[in-house]
Amino acid sequence: MKFYDCSTAPSPRRVRIFIAEKGLDIETVNIxxxxxxxxxxxxxxxxxxxxTVPVLELDDGTHLVTTAGIWQxxxxxxxxxxxxxxxxxxxxxxxxxxxxxxxxGFMAMAEALRNSVPGMKGRALPGPDDFEQIPELAERxxxxxxxxxxxxxxxxxxxxxxxxxxxxxxxIDLMIxxxxxxxxxxxxxxxxxNAQRWYESVSSRPSAKL
Numbered sequence: 357m358k359f360y361d362c363s364t365a366p367s368p369r370r371v372r373i374f375i376a377e378k379g380l381d382i383e384t385v386n387i388x389x390x391x392x393x394x395x396x397x398x399x400x401x402x403x404x405x406x407x408t409v410p411v412l413e414l415d416d417g418t419h420l421v422t423t424a425g426i427w428q429x430x431x432x433x434x435x436x437x438x439x440x441x442x443x444x445x446x447x448x449x450x451x452x453x454x455x456x457x458x459x460x461g462f463m464a465m466a467e468a469l470r471n472s473v474p475g476m477k478g479r480a481l482p483g484p485d486d487f488e489q490i491p492e493l494a495e496r497x498x499x500x501x502x503x504x505x506x507x508x509x510x511x512x513x514x515x516x517x518x519x520x521x522x523x524x525x526x527x528i529d530l531m532i533x534x535x536x537x538x539x540x541x542x543x544x545x546x547x548x549x550n551a552q553r554w555y556e557s558v559s560s561r562p563s564a565k566l
Contacts, residue, residue, distance in 0.1 A: 359384045360403065360411035366536045368410035369566070370423045373528050376563035378434050390475070407484045427525060439525050450519045453511075453526040460504045461533040468497030468540055501542055505534070509548035517554070531558045
């Protein structure tokens with residue numbers, strides 16, 4: 357297998373941490389999204405026409421081009437430790453949490469960042485097509501992120517991990533989303549002891565340093 361990564365982007369980091377937590381050793385190719393825009397090259401388009409990372413190339417040449425697809429494949433191939441739930445109920449809870457983190461967190465953050473950062477002018481959406489920035493969407497995205505961060509404490513409650521007793525992809529997603537929010541100088545509230553405790557714990561894992 358071969359993993360197409362970008363060391364500075366949040367989406368491939370989700371897979372990078374997943375791979376590390378599984379204890380896997382997969383050949384990695386770093387794609388420069390910023391200075392060289394390698395994701396837009398003809399060579400990379402042949403690998404992923406959507407011009408995005410992460411991408412996992414399987415031994416038979418199949419290319420998986422979404423975090424969800426890559427996670428599901430690797431979880432099936434290497435079920436231990438389970439990161440997507442060990443029981444039907446756990447899988448359902450984790451799936452629900454991921455949806456909220458994705459919709460209320462990641463999508464809001466992407467909305468704010470891609471519609472405001474000068475370096476993304478004309479590239480307000482990822483992929484092969486160009487879209488202009490909409491400043492009003494940036495402001496809405498920031499407001500949504502602020503609301504989301506204020507609700508993390510209740511989401512964690514007194515649980516050791518987002519979904520309960522076991523570390524899962526919900527922890528990976530939430531931690532990376534909070535780190536991602538730091539790009540716009542937005543952080544967890546100081547008066548959020550549950551969230552702060554959880555964040556310190558998951559951020560201290562070796563995989564989080566990748």
